[in-house]
Amino acid sequence: MSESKKTPTLLKVDKLKVHFELKRESWFSDKPVVHAVDGVSFKINLGQTLGLVGESGCGKTTTGRAILGLVKSTEGTISFEGEKLGLVSPKKMLQLRRRMQIIFQDPYSALNPRQTAGDIVLDPLLVHNIGNSKERQERVDELFSLVGLQKNQQLLYPHQFSGGQRQRICIARALALKPDFIVCDEPVSALDVAIQAQILNLLCKLQEELNLTFLFISHDLAVIQHVCDEIAVMYLGVIVEKASRSELFENPRHPYTRALLSAVLSGSPEIKVDRIRLEGDIPNPINKPTGCRFRTRCSFAKEICGELEPVLEEKSSGHWEACHFQTTNNQ
Amino acid sequence: MTQPNTPNSDQIFSSEEITSEPDVKWQDTFHLFCANRAALLGLTFVCLFILVGIFGPIVIPADPFEMVAMPLMSPNGQTLFGSDYLGRDVFVGIIHGARPTMIIAVTATLVTVLIGITIGAIAGYYGGMVDNVLMRITEFFQVLPPLVFAMVIVAVFSSHIVVVILAIAITTWPTEARLTRAEFLKIKENEYVTASRAIGDRNFRIITKIILPNAMPPLMIAITLRVGITVIYEAALSFLGLTDPDVITWGKMIGQSRDFFFEAWWTVTFPGVAILLVVLCIALIGDGLNDAFNPKLRGR
Amino acid sequence: MDDSLEIKEDAVLQVMNLSVDFDVKGNNVSILSKVNFGLGLGETLGIVGESGCGKSMTALALLRMVPSPPGKISEGEVLLNNVDLMTLSKKEIKNIRGKELSMIFQEPMTSLNPVFTVGNQLVETILEHKDLSRVDALKEAIELLRLVQIPAPEQRIKEYPHQLSGGMRQRIMIAMALVCQPKVLIADEPTTALDVTVQAQIFDLLKEIQAKTKMSIILITHDFGAISEMADRVIVMYAGYKVEEGTLDEIRNSPLHPYTQGLLRSMLVIKPDSSGFKKPLPEIPGSVPDLLNRQPGCPFGPRCSQATIKCRSMPPNFNLGFKRSVKCWLADNGRVE
């Protein structure tokens, strides 16, 4: 673990907020605002993987897309290699953008049904005008073999591929511009277990070979545990716990993290968390609870939890948590 | 582990390896289109009409405005489709009317579709304020009754063929605009559009190369139908006498002979059938193209 | 055939040689091939397999709801309390659906009508099956919502489906399925669209109801975690075949079919000691076969690492004991099901 700390920081996200304004319900009411991401900060070191885990709607995808500039961030800064995005010249910006890519959750809607697989992978090269047509074709061939597809499959259309193969095409497209950083937004959630293993193996292999840095989004803790160096747990737009991989799974602190762990239906009884069953559902991000966001479902909630929002602070070395109390008896 | 060289699954099952045939894009589209009998029939007829439009006046150089026979003669050996109230040959009129009719229909459709798709695409893709403004403009044009509006334009400016074409286009584009916008709104939610933005694609290229091809199937049908509708619009304007006096079109022939329908059915029926056939055949082609361009129907 | 004695009296549902064919552009495609299984009283049977292996089709065939055309049930018997559902008239089978054999679907939103309140839909379902006044039906609806642990049911009953969360909607679907206290509940991926925390709640709920009512459950899923949590017995399906059957322990601890073994090996579980970081996972190479284009021999053959020459012909179901069978030549002991 200690050696991995030596690599420089590649991406730094500081107090990122993304709010969406919805249509007002009547002429006199205020516009409802979805606080999709509400002050998220983290760093990712070169060649490492940060896992972002949480229930659906907690803002994982929005965080990933805001980093790539695919949704507008309301507040906060994102720095890539120390350069603040948004403050650099447009030309420099375009260069930086090229080095950050994304892989989507649903391999079915992520591919244009009217382009062949070859054209889909070729597109980034065309857009950025890289090389001549022969060099581009060579690069596409290279990418296809890199992700384990046949060269003659370039002429096929997306619907002629299985889910796993489609995800391989998405990966090839994301790699076309030789990025350093990739947001993997639930890349295996839509796939069957057998295919999930194939894609995870591919991603790990590519990370190793190309020295990629990942932001790995998933709701599946087992997948997160398999691939991430560091893990951040999100709840309703904020990070409630952040720790290294082994620390998070061996000493989970936040009540929400422990509830997530005990909800996992892995049937591995050895895992030592006191079983917490959550009541109810995740609240609506338009009317988030006052104070601690988790208090409506937290069995440890006290009066102060309704008044004061806990901040993310380092409770032990490298282990960050946002809770007013010490609710575990570890240490 | 001393199993004598167990063959692995590849060797055992290799002979029947599953390989999917790659689609060859254009060839496949073409085959699919040709497999559609109705579309092929439509195409044949439309080609026939186009040939008539190009070569008809050369083969039959007679002047369609010339009075060659007694007025209102029924079809006979001299005038194949009979003659109209001024004694002009209906058959010659149809042959000479084919070219202007089609030119007006095709150019007016192109202009309509160009305006409609551009405005619809911009409104649908950008959304927000842009969408609001463009949609108000579209609605303004849509509430005007198109025929009356077109009449006013032609009456105010002139009845030159270019004015007629523009008048038809200006009054009818909102349908295409709304359709395009609806398709764009739907398609831009797909992740492949986000993916294109993530690779740094420019908005113009996303609109034209990524979204538009996917919006094409419903548009394709609308466009072909539009060709037919324009033929009818032109006929309606001519019917009201609002056309270029120097060109003869099928609509004009119907318009001028409307009062004689009961005495001389041939003066109205033959141009009418010509219009109907063209409109129908174009619709068949539109349908066939839509199927042929859909990659999901290919292969297998 | 000593086992035949053991097809116990408490078998609620007995499925024999169930086959479904589809007509795809003039070709007859076999989607389900001679599937057999039994379901005991109060038992939970899990059906697992990759997408497209025929899990949902099995469920639809049991209810005689295979879309037809293009599909048809080409063969088989489904005995519910010794009555063959396949021989019933359309009207009789409609009576059985929802009453003795209920189903909940994968996507709760599409199964609820968005323009009616949940109360309305629940009351309609109750009135359809029971001879009650509207007022009594409403009372019963509220009781059912309480049974599926919806807080403040008197309020919730007035709301529309879109006002409820995914978990809440799935509870409503369960409540609807429970109206007539069915003998068998078929749950087709009931939690796939839900979050893990909510998923756990739904499974707890199903188990509780089952303990109360002795209902039998067929749980269809692609998630082995869900199976481990819920099932007593497990059927593994591949390309329309039942390839292995056994108790949860047998399947989990001593799987015999190479496909089951592969599935279990490639499945990720949380490890208490966080070992195995970024280690290559054992994967099953390739992907599921194209059903339109079936090759002769074992359907799993092209992906199987243990294939032999023998596998060029289709293996039968080998019987390895009471309700334990494997469709693989490796298990050849001469006892064919």
Ligand SMILES: Nc1ncnc2c1ncn2[C@@H]1O[C@H](COP(=O)(O)OP(=O)(O)OP(=O)(O)O)[C@@H](O)[C@H]1O
């Ligand atoms: N209307 C149809 N026409 C042709 N084939 C069909 C039709 N409906 C289903 N199939 C085929 O039947 C097979 C089994 O489908 P089924 O829905 O039972 O799969 P499943 O195991 O439930 O998968 P999933 O996990 O994705 O729900 C698939 O190969 C599917 O393509």
Ligand SMILES: Nc1ncnc2c1ncn2[C@@H]1O[C@H](COP(=O)(O)OP(=O)(O)O)[C@@H](O)[C@H]1O
């Ligand atoms: N374009 C948008 N407009 C309004 N609300 C949005 C938009 N995109 C996302 N949201 C909302 O923001 C919240 C976070 O969404 P998302 O980041 O997609 O969650 P996750 O990826 O964790 O499931 C959700 O409540 C979602 O409904």
Ligand code: SF4
């Ligand atoms: S701050 Fe209070 S409500 Fe929030 S997690 Fe901690 S104990 Fe629970």
Ligand code: SF4
């Ligand atoms: S029958 Fe042969 S090919 Fe099929 S699963 Fe068994 S060993 Fe593998």
Ligand SMILES: [Mg+2]
């Ligand atoms: Mg998401």
Ligand SMILES: [Mg+2]
């Ligand atoms: Mg299914």
